[in-house]
Ligand SMILES: [Zn+2]
Ligand SMILES: [Zn+2]
């Protein structure tokens with residue numbers, strides 16, 4: 001049974017999940033080599049996976065039993081059945097691995113990726129994320145949900161079929177907490193949201209701006225951790241992704257549909273991680289945070305220095321990356 005243990009002296013947690021040792025071993029498969037007939041995420045293989053939590057249909061995939069499908073992860077890092085059971089002494093602290101770990105199978109088609117999905121379908125996926133997060137929010141033991149995509153073996157994907165994951169936690173992970181703390185401090189000092197200010201500055205200067213539409217802006221962040229890191233920022237201030245209305249979701253999907261082909265033209269078929277940052281469930285009314293997506297290509301290796309210092313070494317300034325992407329966009 002999974003457990004969360006707090007790292008010595010740090011406000012950082014580790015999930016101990018021995019069951020995950022049984023995960024599929026074909027980790028090093030390149031994206032195209034997994035076979036559709038043995039893939040648990042393909043239609044007609046539904047019996048291999050845990051039962052469907054929710055599924056979504058669409059006109060585009062009218063012939064298929066579903067267009068998007070959410071299931072529990074077969075090898076969960078956390079489980080809703082776990083008791084909270086907090087334990088702490090002066091030295092060590094732990095809590096039960098209560099939480100949820102779901103997989104969102106993003107298309108019935110085996111050989112596809114976000115880059116080749118339509119904006120309508122991407123909006124369906126984002127809508128599915130929203131719905132799953134809203135559902136889990138009802139469990140008072142859970143404090144927040146992390147939605148993320150690992151694309152490519154190098155980014156941590158273990159199955160080739162296009163999917164994302166949702167992990168709901170009984171605590172706020174330190175990566176998100178650090179951003180929340182920074183946003184709260186900025187708001188306290190200035191009375192404004194840091195991401196709204198970032199949006200304003202990036203749209204004024206334009207040097208790190210990639211593309212934008214009425215709903216959102218794609219920016220290479222000032223301190224990009226890797227070459228071609230991109231943040232997608234909704235234009236209107238909102239800390240709660242679950243409150244996003246269908247027109248905002250559709251606008252963001254359109255922006256992603258335009259962005260990804262530019263991005264892969266610039267850096268090739270690269271592995272990447274995409275994460276959604278949103279206010280924790282118990283802080284949804286707080287004014288200081290602004291939900292967003294972070295897209296991080298796995299171009300280099302996270303090695304000893306990055307692990308030990310949390311400092312990344314990036315050879316490509318964000319201005320250079322953004323200019324390159326804008327040039328590609330203007331040629332289309
Ligand atoms: Zn498949
Ligand atoms: Zn804002």
Ligand SMILES: [Zn+2]
Nearest residue numbers: 179277292294
């Ligand atoms: Zn963030």
